[in-house]
Amino acid sequence: MFITLKKSRYFKISVNIIKCRPRSTVKGNVEVASTCPEILSFNDIPGPKSYPVIGTLYKYWPFLGDYNTEAIDKAAWLNWRKYGGLVREEPGVKLLHVYEPDLIESVFRQKERYPSRRSHVAMHYYRLSKPHIYNTGGLLSTNGPEWWRIRSAFQKNFSSPQNAKQYIEQVNNIVERFIQWMQLSKISHHDDFLPYLNRLYLEVIGKIAFNEHFKSFTPQELGPKSRSSRVIAAAFGSNSGIMKLDNGVMWRFFETPLYRTLVKSQECLEKICIEILLNRVNFYEKDKDDYEKSLLETFIRLPNIDFKDLTGVMVDILMAAIDTTSYSTSFALYHLARNQDCQNKVFDEISVLFPTEETKLSADLLSKAIYVRSCLKESLRLNPVAIGVGRVLQNDMVLKGYKIPQGTVIVTQNMVSSRLPQFLKDPLRFKPERWIRDSEDYENIHPFLSLPFGFGPRSCIARRLAEQNMCITLIRLIQKYKITWMGGELGVKTLLINKPDQPISLCFTPRIK
Numbered sequence: 141m142f143i144t145l146k147k148s149r150y151f152k153i154s155v156n157i158i159k160c161r162p163r164s165t166v167k168g169n170v171e172v173a174s175t176c177p178e179i180l181s182f183n184d185i186p187g188p189k190s191y192p193v194i195g196t197l198y199k200y201w202p203f204l205g206d207y208n209t210e211a212i213d214k215a216a217w218l219n220w221r222k223y224g225g226l227v228r229e230e231p232g233v234k235l236l237h238v239y240e241p242d243l244i245e246s247v248f249r250q251k252e253r254y255p256s257r258r259s260h261v262a263m264h265y266y267r268l269s270k271p272h273i274y275n276t277g278g279l280l281s282t283n284g285p286e287w288w289r290i291r292s293a294f295q296k297n298f299s300s301p302q303n304a305k306q307y308i309e310q311v312n313n314i315v316e317r318f319i320q321w322m323q324l325s326k327i328s329h330h331d332d333f334l335p336y337l338n339r340l341y342l343e344v345i346g347k348i349a350f351n352e353h354f355k356s357f358t359p360q361e362l363g364p365k366s367r368s369s370r371v372i373a374a375a376f377g378s379n380s381g382i383m384k385l386d387n388g389v390m391w392r393f394f395e396t397p398l399y400r401t402l403v404k405s406q407e408c409l410e411k412i413c414i415e416i417l418l419n420r421v422n423f424y425e426k427d428k429d430d431y432e433k434s435l436l437e438t439f440i441r442l443p444n445i446d447f448k449d450l451t452g453v454m455v456d457i458l459m460a461a462i463d464t465t466s467y468s469t470s471f472a473l474y475h476l477a478r479n480q481d482c483q484n485k486v487f488d489e490i491s492v493l494f495p496t497e498e499t500k501l502s503a504d505l506l507s508k509a510i511y512v513r514s515c516l517k518e519s520l521r522l523n524p525v526a527i528g529v530g531r532v533l534q535n536d537m538v539l540k541g542y543k544i545p546q547g548t549v550i551v552t553q554n555m556v557s558s559r560l561p562q563f564l565k566d567p568l569r570f571k572p573e574r575w576i577r578d579s580e581d582y583e584n585i586h587p588f589l590s591l592p593f594g595f596g597p598r599s600c601i602a603r604r605l606a607e608q609n610m611c612i613t614l615i616r617l618i619q620k621y622k623i624t625w626m627g628g629e630l631g632v633k634t635l636l637i638n639k640p641d642q643p644i645s646l647c648f649t650p651r652i653k
């Protein structure tokens with residue numbers, strides 16, 4: 141007798157117990173359960189054919205393989221259709237793709253003292269080869285107790301709600317200056333808006349994190365060789381090669397062009413960070429009372445954190461802050477520009493919360509901008525910057541009747557799952573109301589379906605700041621302009637961070653007062 145197990149809570153509870161339990165089998169994309177006493181092995185999990193020595197690595201090889209690393213989401217879709225909710229691969233490591241939110245939850249509910257990721261492997265190698273500059277591979281790439289040493293030191297100042305709130309005014313001022321610059325520069329839909337958002341968020345993170353004004357909208361800084369242009373290019377140069385390097389092996393034997401780009405980008409970021417850091421250390425020592433509080437200022441006073449730890453975290457911040465926030469804002473603007481009814485609701489909400497342009501943007505008003513925040517949530521569901529979340533399993537576990545050994549690299553496929561009709565209604569539609577409790581379109585969405593900032597102690601350290609910064613940008617832009625989308629259907633290039641695959645072509649029409 142077969143029963144469907146797709147949403148079974150009983151099944152969710154059973155996945156951690158290695159005993160006789162019902163297990164499901166997958167036939168194409170249809171999941172059915174059978175009563176079966178034994179736990180199956182990792183190799184029994186459906187997935188592409190694995191060969192001796194190379195495993196499934198051939199799938200990633202240029203010309204031979206059918207995976208395009210810049211369109212890895214397409215491969216994830218095909219695998220889901222072909223193999224179902226768990227997909228096994230072996231590109232040099234045991235790799236498991238997990239699609240169903242119940243199973244994703246089980247993975248994250250494992251008690252792990254130091255949740256680990258296998259990513260930024262080449263960057264980790266590069267930083268450890270420079271012990272005079274770095275103590276560790278940094279927050280993004282380090283695992284184990286050394287990761288926790290730096291994460292626990294930095295996270296209080298980074299993540300607490302109180303800490304995020306204190307930057308509202310500074311960020312608002314930067315966004316308002318940006319809008320004035322847009323007006324003066326007569327930005328039109330012929331311009332790609334993304335590079336301007338990169339500059340905006342460089343200004344924002346520069347101010348919040350280092351109290352550094354990059355002046356990136358001045359004519360000199362808009363040039364390609366300026367400091368701000370080099371930082372933005374180096375952050376992108378670091379991020380865009382990470383996934384290919386993680387999947388490649390040649391860089392371990394000789395300096396491949398991609399590894400060289402990574403090294404050059406890291407060198408550029410570390411040089412600029414060290415200059416800022418030296419400046420700040422001297423400044424704080426001279427004049428302790430007269431400064432604007434930046435993250436760096438609080439970090440410098442941390443016990444057990446030295447200059448090399450600070451360099452690592454500053455480079456991580458520049459790498460992690462610019463592309464993520466500007467891509468996410470681009471997608472939010474895209475969805476709002478294509479869904480004028482939603483944009484009108486945002487405008488109505490803003491008009492009530494901010495009756496005049498002089499109304500001060502406060503933490504209290506931001507917390508009341510429920511529709512704006514739901515739009516962001518909905519946009520991040522449809523277009524998360526990462527296809528999913530990666531973890532290295534610390535202990536053996538059983539998932540859907542299969543034994544998953546310790547050391548397996550798990551990739552949760554939230555981007556695909558978040559677009560599946562099994563898990564929410566009308567999934568391809570941009571519908572912020574689905575997140576609003578008192579709306580009639582509210583859906584009780586599984587909490588592990590959309591995880592744009594990851595989950596648990598290893599989740600994005602800057603989530604609150606990033607959400608707040610994007611909210612402020614959306615509020616100020618939509619307050620001023622009716623925004624229309626002038627491009628085609630927007631897709632993604634999967635470069636570790638999902639980049640819009642075409643220019644952000646927006647028409648900004650000033651709203652009539």
Ligand code: HEM
Nearest residue numbers: 279460461464465468592593594595598599600601602606
């Ligand atoms: C919309 C903006 C952003 C998104 C969607 C985002 C998303 C993510 C995700 C998915 C992770 C991995 C989480 C996990 O493994 O569970 C992450 C980690 C991280 N993010 Fe963000 N992020 C954003 C902005 C930022 C900003 C602005 C910063 C820095 C100021 C930042 C710094 C970091 C760092 C340092 C980590 C590594 C944390 C660790 O491993 O302990 N992120 N982020």
